[in-house]
Amino acid sequence: MKQNATRMSIMLDTMLEDDGVTLKSYDSSKSLGKKFYIVKNYVKKNKSIILDIGTESENTFEIAKNVTRCKKIYGVNIEEGFEHYSDSELENMKNFKFYNGYSIPFKDKMFDVITIFYVLHHIKKPILKKLIKDIDRVLKKDGYVVIVDHNVHTKEIKKIVEKEHKLFSPSGDYYMKLMTMDEIRELFPDSYEICEQSYNSSIYNYHAKFHMVLQKK
Ligand SMILES: C[S@@+](CC[C@H](N)C(=O)[O-])C[C@H]1O[C@@H](n2cnc3c(N)ncnc32)[C@H](O)[C@@H]1O
Numbered sequence: 418m419k420q421n422a423t424r425m426s427i428m429l430d431t432m433l434e435d436d437g438v439t440l441k442s443y444d445s446s447k448s449l450g451k452k453f454y455i456v457k458n459y460v461k462k463n464k465s466i467i468l469d470i471g472t473e474s475e476n477t478f479e480i481a482k483n484v485t486r487c488k489k490i491y492g493v494n495i496e497e498g499f500e501h502y503s504d505s506e507l508e509n510m511k512n513f514k515f516y517n518g519y520s521i522p523f524k525d526k527m528f529d530v531i532t533i534f535y536v537l538h539h540i541k542k543p544i545l546k547k548l549i550k551d552i553d554r555v556l557k558k559d560g561y562v563v564i565v566d567h568n569v570h571t572k573e574i575k576k577i578v579e580k581e582h583k584l585f586s587p588s589g590d591y592y593m594k595l596m597t598m599d600e601i602r603e604l605f606p607d608s609y610e611i612c613e614q615s616y617n618s619s620i621y622n623y624h625a626k627f628h629m630v631l632q633k634k
Contacts, residue, residue, distance in 0.1 A: 453484040459561040460485040465529035471536030519547035526557045534565045538595050568616040568627040569595040598627050608634045
């Protein structure tokens, strides 16, 4: 799997360089570490419990714990098309659960922080609405939602992100509707306040991205 990822990464670099874009090589651990570094500021050491929606890499939990020093981290993903863990790995991953994409399999107000990295643009609107409602159910009052996603603010960047997705799934057998930061903010109730928001428009690690931290009031 790792070999495939490396091959894909080289192919993507070549493909984008053909378009005149130079890229640094992709390193998933570094990239996960950076995402959880944003989360760190919202985590109480050895107290906060995190839920990661759309957990994919096998080292997510370890990286998240090391970077944020949270008490616990759980993860969910949908089963459809998911081939990242072997059955034996899954057996050992007590904190990871498959679910239907919107009914989060955890109790009310269980989490201090919910992370959603590059997931929301893959979810169809009706499911997305239900998922956001359930995020609100499992998140504690004053808890945080940390979102990192593509910053698709220009046509060029949108084209690159679309190309990237095609490359990783050549059959095109996936749903994708890229959203702007404002559109993503609109998905959450008005009572959620933006604590932090930032974006870059340069292309590194494949694409421009943004992050947004919302607090449930
Ligand atoms: C681009 S990957 C991002 C993986 C990981 N979060 C990261 O940052 O590297 C998108 C992931 O979202 C997952 N996904 C799609 N719909 C979902 C849903 N309704 N709930 C949770 N995960 C979902 C996909 O299975 C896939 O693993």
